Amino acid sequence: MVIARVLPFELGKAVIMNKSDAEDLGLMEGDRIRICRGKMFCTAELQTTIGFVKKGEVAFPTHLADVISIKDGDEVEISPIPKPESVSFIKKKMDGEKLSKDEISSVISDITNQSLSSIELTAFVLSNLIRGMDLDEIEWMTKAMIDTGERITFERGTVVGKHSIGGVPGNKTALILVPIIAASGLLIPKTASRAITSATGTADTFEVLANVNLSVDEIKEITERVGGVIAWGGATQLAPADDHIIRVEYPLSIDPKPQLLASVMAKKGSVGAKHVVIDIPVGEGSKVPDVDIGRELANNFVELGRRLGLNVFCALSSGGQPVGRAIGPALEAKEALKTLEERKGSSSLIEKSLGLAGILLEMAGRSSNGYEDAKRIFTSGKALEKMKEIIEAQGGEIFSSKDVLVGDKTYTLKSKKEGAVEAVFNKTLVKIARAAGAPKDKGAGVYIHKKRGEVVKEGDAIITIYAEKEWKLDNAIDIALQEPAVEITGMILEKFPSVRYFEV
């Protein structure tokens, strides 16, 4: 329940004029205008109205009026300003032409300055999706994204990075890998994202344990002191163009390959990483449906790294079902911390984390058998100690998995029959976790008791839903009952249609 207030509101960089005045100036809705008051000026986007704003007037949002100290009643002058030149480069890409380095720089710079309208930005992202970019263009775009943001230069040490292109739920690998790598003496200033369409992002998950809204200076200081951080990339000004591009990718649920490549590599380039391992989950329900597409993407990453002076290694990983068993911020933070504490746990989580950490150790020349060395750091307890140091350095106060609170409203779905798990549906699990409140309600999510290949007896728990609010739990249960998250096949082959496994 919210209270309605019929109020003035702020809206980006738009001002409103009467349509007739706009026409007098040869202006149309969406045009860029310059507003001058004496010698001060600002730019804005034009909205037009027929009745609301009187002729001879122009309506400003407060924050824009403040820019040039306009007060109600002041006289201002409005004049059209031409479209940014970059719009013509966007049109070139629309027509399928290759852009030059300068043209791409101009587009990225205007995206960063917010000089493009959402129509123009959409046109750029969509043209990249459909027309594609070659590696030259992607290289230039990556460099432009780095150049238009802040950078971190470390005084000492070897900087490495790890990134997962995402798409597989439960992927809390970074929370195991970062402390292992930091404990090895390498520097790993990990910038992570928040969930957009998933149940949690690494930044959301680690936020359960510590503060992730770190400035560039804090990232530098903590990394130099304890070896690693896990920070939210969006809080920094590292390659900020990406944050604007996401705004149009999200409503269309698209992630054009040129943008994916440039966005990952720009963030790594901005922190001066020398060695980067990239996890590409492959499988049904993940971003990369088959191995061939995964290999092509991997080649692109490696080549792009070569051009940017980054040593890149890609690992295609199993993405057909969740990593570990927990999905949702607190559930995942708890599972990761528990795994570090007990030095055992879900093999999909441990093997993946050690495998990727091992690759980084070998890339950086710290080990000839990276997996074994990573395992040694993990089983010795050094990884757990490092994790506690990182949490403390980032202002966290939770150092034990027992102290991680998860939602106290729970519901467990049980199997009505015997069999084995034939399939686990990533997208359904995410849907249930989000309906339960993830990622905003940190304690919300799903715990999966039976994964692919595991034997199920009648009455066995299949999944447990966690929520902080009763009504969200109910919504999540509704989805879980309508859409099975797990497919169980009995001894008798009855794969089609899939069986409803739960007791209502």
Add this chain to the structure above:
Amino acid sequence: MVIARVLPFELGKAVIMNKSDAEDLGLMEGDRIRICRGKMFCTAELQTTIGFVKKGEVAFPTHLADVISIKDGDEVEISPIPKPESVSFIKKKMDGEKLSKDEISSVISDITNQSLSSIELTAFVLSNLIRGMDLDEIEWMTKAMIDTGERITFERGTVVGKHSIGGVPGNKTALILVPIIAASGLLIPKTASRAITSATGTADTFEVLANVNLSVDEIKEITERVGGVIAWGGATQLAPADDHIIRVEYPLSIDPKPQLLASVMAKKGSVGAKHVVIDIPVGEGSKVPDVDIGRELANNFVELGRRLGLNVFCALSSGGQPVGRAIGPALEAKEALKTLEERKGSSSLIEKSLGLAGILLEMAGRSSNGYEDAKRIFTSGKALEKMKEIIEAQGGEIFSSKDVLVGDKTYTLKSKKEGAVEAVFNKTLVKIARAAGAPKDKGAGVYIHKKRGEVVKEGDAIITIYAEKEWKLDNAIDIALQEPAVEITGMILEKFPSVRYFEV
């Protein structure tokens, strides 16, 4: 000079919430939401803000609050609503797939209802531009555009139509053709457009003489009574989807072929035209750069007409320089009326008008030599009489070219040398006319004294600029001095670089 008022303003269908509240509901900027007050509800697009709207509140624009009678302080409930299904069809087109009839209907219907965000609408238009549509899809889109608007059914008579795809300045052909056709006994309910990027549209030009903001009922009544009208299509609800699509085409200066074809044919189909002639100007500086592209477009129009039950004939016309000599609303209305009065004038205007009118007379079976019969109506004075009837029926009061007022601020550019006109630059002429105030200042525009092939002596007038306001005239002169609108070649071959022909 306009007065700034820092005021609440109206903005489409958007409401504003605190970002934190939005996140609690799992909502992001741009998401669609439903707002309920008791049993009443409305839908809106979400904007988020960090500081402006307090937590627990939501800011409404007045007109949206009125929809469900919300008063300041009322309690309302906000819930997310899913994206329209049509967004998934837009994604299909993005991927290059063919859409089905139902899918296209769904997209067009959501465009008409304004259910799509500008990002989604841009994605649709851009996908059509890059991926294209086959004729099945264009046929379905045209039908959907007709079905989502009003239609006119005439009780008696044969309805015909004329359309120019545009791109050539000075094209006041409709003002000669419509009275000829109406005088022949056929019905021609011409819906015309206003200028978007040009110096004047047919609707802007005819508005100098009469009211063009006619309702569907008025178009029907006047056409049945006097045989023809020239009305602004945008004032009607004939195929209104088009008006929304133009909103994203304009800022990107694009006109995807599927949209061009569907938009023209939907307007003609909505008024029940049986025979339609389509003028395709070809030449440098027009929309269609060469004859091959023109022929392909013509074939598409004819085939689309066949599928829709419209008899279509296309004429490729000379588009490399203006039609007639006047550019701008009043200048063009004056030239057209004078041509009807004197039964002579610019041959490019007369020949084109008689040629197109003749085609229509033959298509409708009214003539075996259409050109000659059109000429007879023109030279007999019947066309002028009919023009006066149409002006009167549309509430106009100007019946003589002498009474058409043009801008009293003028400037004539004269040649500094002898030679012949080698080229006339359409785009520059339009730029000058718009700078002078066209189309908003009806009296503004350009008159071109010397066209291609014409001999020029030193001191001869080349163009005259007309304006209503001194400062606009100055702007237009600046452009004309910087960028020649006409290229003159002397007896000595000195085509490169082109010569500045004017006296400053």
